Amino acid sequence: MIIDIIGAGSLGLLLAGKLIHAGAGIRIWCRSSEQAEALKQEGLTVGYEDGTAPVFIPGKEIFAAPASAFADTVLRDPGDWLVITLKQQAFHEKLPELLLPLKNKSLQMVCFQNGYGHLERLQEIMPYASIWAAVTTEAAKRKTLTKVIHAGRGETWIGEGGLGGSSPEPEIPVHAPAAISLVDILLTAGFSASVSKEVNTMIYRKLLINAVINPLTAVWRIQNGELLASEQRLLVMKELYAEAITVFDACGIAHEENAWDSIIEVCRATSGNISSMLADVLSSRATEIRWINGSIVDLAERRGIQVPLHRWICQLVEGMSARER
Numbered sequence: 625m626i627i628d629i630i631g632a633g634s635l636g637l638l639l640a641g642k643l644i645h646a647g648a649g650i651r652i653w654c655r656s657s658e659q660a661e662a663l664k665q666e667g668l669t670v671g672y673e674d675g676t677a678p679v680f681i682p683g684k685e686i687f688a689a690p691a692s693a694f695a696d697t698v699l700r701d702p703g704d705w706l707v708i709t710l711k712q713q714a715f716h717e718k719l720p721e722l723l724l725p726l727k728n729k730s731l732q733m734v735c736f737q738n739g740y741g742h743l744e745r746l747q748e749i750m751p752y753a754s755i756w757a758a759v760t761t762e763a764a765k766r767k768t769l770t771k772v773i774h775a776g777r778g779e780t781w782i783g784e785g786g787l788g789g790s791s792p793e794p795e796i797p798v799h800a801p802a803a804i805s806l807v808d809i810l811l812t813a814g815f816s817a818s819v820s821k822e823v824n825t826m827i828y829r830k831l832l833i834n835a836v837i838n839p840l841t842a843v844w845r846i847q848n849g850e851l852l853a854s855e856q857r858l859l860v861m862k863e864l865y866a867e868a869i870t871v872f873d874a875c876g877i878a879h880e881e882n883a884w885d886s887i888i889e890v891c892r893a894t895s896g897n898i899s900s901m902l903a904d905v906l907s908s909r910a911t912e913i914r915w916i917n918g919s920i921v922d923l924a925e926r927r928g929i930q931v932p933l934h935r936w937i938c939q940l941v942e943g944m945s946a947r948e949r
């Protein structure tokens with residue numbers, strides 16, 4: 625099986641390293657030729673902070689190239705799966721151009737992004753593609769161009785992301801064998817993975833968690849667990865949560881009855897984490913807020929609902945990462 629991975633960042637390198645180790649044919653598509661060269665020269669290391677032995681893939685076993693060569697290569701030599709591990713901004717701003725020569729192809733694609741809105745966009749760009757969503761609780765942090773830390777083991781669910789405003793769960797589609805074979809290779813690589821009929825519910829569940837935890841940790845510059853340290857912080861979290869739940873209810877999006885408790889539980893379970901949004905802010909990178917809280921604003925607008933807090937927190941966080949004029 626040939627799996628193309630676009631986006632050689634934290635998640636992309638984690639998947640690439642462990643999948644190559646398990647014997648999968650992986651082609652890594654990087655933004656820069658510098659990273660592609662570094663991977664081929666130095667190899668790829670997946671490290672652990674808990675004493676687990678690292679996985680090392682020698683450079684001579686690695687196919688890595690700049691993403692600009694992706695479409696031509698796929699036209700000549702199609703892969704079986706395209707795994708997209710770009711952040712949302714690159715997904716929306718760069719991917720359409722990269723995929724343009726392939727727009728009439730019926731590729732199997734799986735998207736690992738947090739947030740919402742990208743699956744619909746991808747289906748517009750690639751009308752004949754089978755688009756799958758992956759929700760993962762794995763945690764990865766890229767340290768250098770060739771080294772990634774597998775910071776937390778989690779679970780990955782893959783399902784067809786037929787998303788609209790509400791969340792009816794699609795039946796497992798007829799071409800599910802492709803997804804099953806992808807899951808099988810993830811399992812062989814040591815990930816805990818499954819095909820799920822409930823991936824939409826999981827996408828929205830994660831959206832809710834990220835919409836409460838991520839922007840507040842970014843604004844207050846605190847670890848996830850520190851959100852629980854004061855009544856004032858909990859109050860702001862609860863207000864963001866309540867607005868989001870109003871939107872979910874209006875859109876018919878299913879959510880756990882105790883969704884608030886789940887958010888608190890995630891804060892506890894990841895108490896020492898720097899959220900991905902805070903990490904982006906600290907590194908002066910664009911955040912994914914537009915596709916997290918921004919997507920709640922979009923859903924609210926479609927229903928004529930006001931969500932002033934989500935709108936405001938979006939503007940606040942976007943303002944933090946804006947380049948000076």
Ligand SMILES: NC(=O)C1=CN([C@@H]2O[C@H](COP(=O)(O)OP(=O)(O)OC[C@H]3O[C@@H](n4cnc5c(N)ncnc54)[C@H](OP(=O)(O)O)[C@@H]3O)[C@@H](O)[C@H]2O)C=CC1
Pocket residue numbers: 630631632633634635636653654655656659691709710711712714718719736737738739760761762763764765766900912
């Ligand atoms: N990391 C994690 O543990 C998890 C991440 N996710 C989600 O997965 C997605 C990816 O996250 P993560 O891996 O952390 O992000 P990273 O920023 O670490 O990786 C994104 C990668 O995309 C690359 N990229 C940017 N533009 C292009 C382009 N035009 N062509 C090819 N590659 C490009 C970047 O290259 P460069 O570095 O050269 O700019 C970078 O290597 C996000 O949506 C995130 O929310 C979900 C769950 C867990």
Ligand SMILES: CC(C)(CO)C(=O)C(=O)O
Pocket residue numbers: 738833834837838848890894897898899900901
């Ligand atoms: C669950 C959480 C908040 C863990 O840090 C996360 O997904 C993120 O940081 O994006």
